Amino acid sequence: GNSVTQMEGPVTLSEEAFLTINCTYTATGYPSLFWYVQYPGEGLQLLLKATKADDKGSNKGFEATYRKETTSFHLEKGSVQVSDSAVYFCALFSASGGSYIPTFGRGTSLIVHP
Amino acid sequence: EAGVAQSPRYKIIEKRQSVAFWCNPISGHATLYWYQQILGQGPKLLIQFQNNGVVDDSQLPKDRFSAERLKGVDSTLKIQPAKLEDSAVYLCASSYRGDEQFFGPGTRLTVL
Numbered sequence: 764g765n766s767v768t769q770m771e772g773p774v775t776l777s778e779e780a781f782l783t784i785n786c787t788y789t790a791t792g793y794p795s796l797f798w799y800v801q802y803p804g805e806g807l808q809l810l811l812k813a814t815k816a817d818d819k820g821s822n823k824g825f826e827a828t829y830r831k832e833t834t835s836f837h838l839e840k841g842s843v844q845v846s847d848s849a850v851y852f853c854a855l856f857s858a859s860g861g862s863y864i865p866t867f868g869r870g871t872s873l874i875v876h877p
Numbered sequence: 878e879a880g881v882a883q884s885p886r887y888k889i890i891e892k893r894q895s896v897a898f899w900c901n902p903i904s905g906h907a908t909l910y911w912y913q914q915i916l917g918q919g920p921k922l923l924i925q926f927q928n929n930g931v932v933d934d935s936q937l938p939k940d941r942f943s944a945e946r947l948k949g950v951d952s953t954l955k956i957q958p959a960k961l962e963d964s965a966v967y968l969c970a971s972s973y974r975g976d977e978q979f980f981g982p983g984t985r986l987t988v989l
Contacts, residue, residue: 767919795976806881806968806980807920814976852919856976862932863976865910867919 765790767868769853775874782840784871786827786853789834794855795863796820796829796836801850801870810838810851848875879903881981883969889987895957898984902951902971908932910978911944911954912968920968926952956986964988 770785788796798810798820811820816831825840836853850870856863882901890896902909907928912920923942924934928949937944941960946952956963966985970978 797977799980806982807970807978808980809977812977854919860932862908862925862927863972864925864933865922865978867912867921869917869919 765794765855765857765864765866767853767855767866769851769868769871772850772870772872773874774871775876776843777876778845779842780875782838782843782847782873784838784851784853784873786836786838786868787834788836788853788855788866790855790857790866792857793831794857796827797854797856798825798827798836798838799852799854799867801852803849807852843873843875845875845877848873881969881971881979883967883981883984885984886982887985887987889989890959891989892961893958895955896959896986897953897955898967898969898986900952900954900969900981902969903973903979906971906973906979907949908972909946909952910968910970910972911952912970914966914968914983916965923954959986959988961988 766789795814797812799807800810811822813820813829819828853868909926911923914920925932926946944954966983968983969981
């Protein structure tokens with residue numbers, strides 16, 4: 764079956780540091796890839812997405828590139844802020860019979876200190 | 878545009894009791910999902926509806942969990958009887974095209 768593996772957290776950084784959160788996946792076919800963010804006490808929000816190989820998703824300074832050769836979708840940000848502290852989930856949606864079946868990773872907690 | 882609504886936000890019950898959760902998706906979204914998110918883990922898909930038909934329920938513990946989506950709009954998820962290991966946040970999400978989901982705030986269930 765499909766699976767998503769994320770790096771263990773928490774990731775602890777100082778403000779303005781560079782962020783990388785690794786995500787690799789296993790799936791049949793050509794899934795769409797997503798990053799969701801969950802701020803404390805809130806529901807999941809879509810951060811960015813990429814639907815085919817070599818696509819780059821970006822939003823709010825975050826970026827991720829769909830790498831089919833390495834089956835990866837690593838999340839990066841050049842300069843993190845305290846407000847980026849949250850849990851980040853990598854996910855894939857695999858097309859099946861006209862629908863998309865989602866699979867989520869375990870999540871990576873990011874803590875940014877001033 | 879109103880988001881995905883869920884109720885209640887919190888529920889505390891004793892084991893072997895029953896509980897029900899309600900979800901109202903974004904208007905016009907044909908696909909509705911129920912997830913279980915145990916503390917420290919990612920969301921696990923329990924059931925996926927396309928309109929009022931079930932697309933996937935392979936991870937739904939059918940001996941105790943049930944879900945319905947009458948009229949293809951709002952949905953209820955029921956647990957009967959509840960076990961301690963059912964303590965989790967139950968998330969509802971909806972989607973228009975199926976490749977991007979919008980999540981509700983979740984219902985936090987504690988089973989004592």
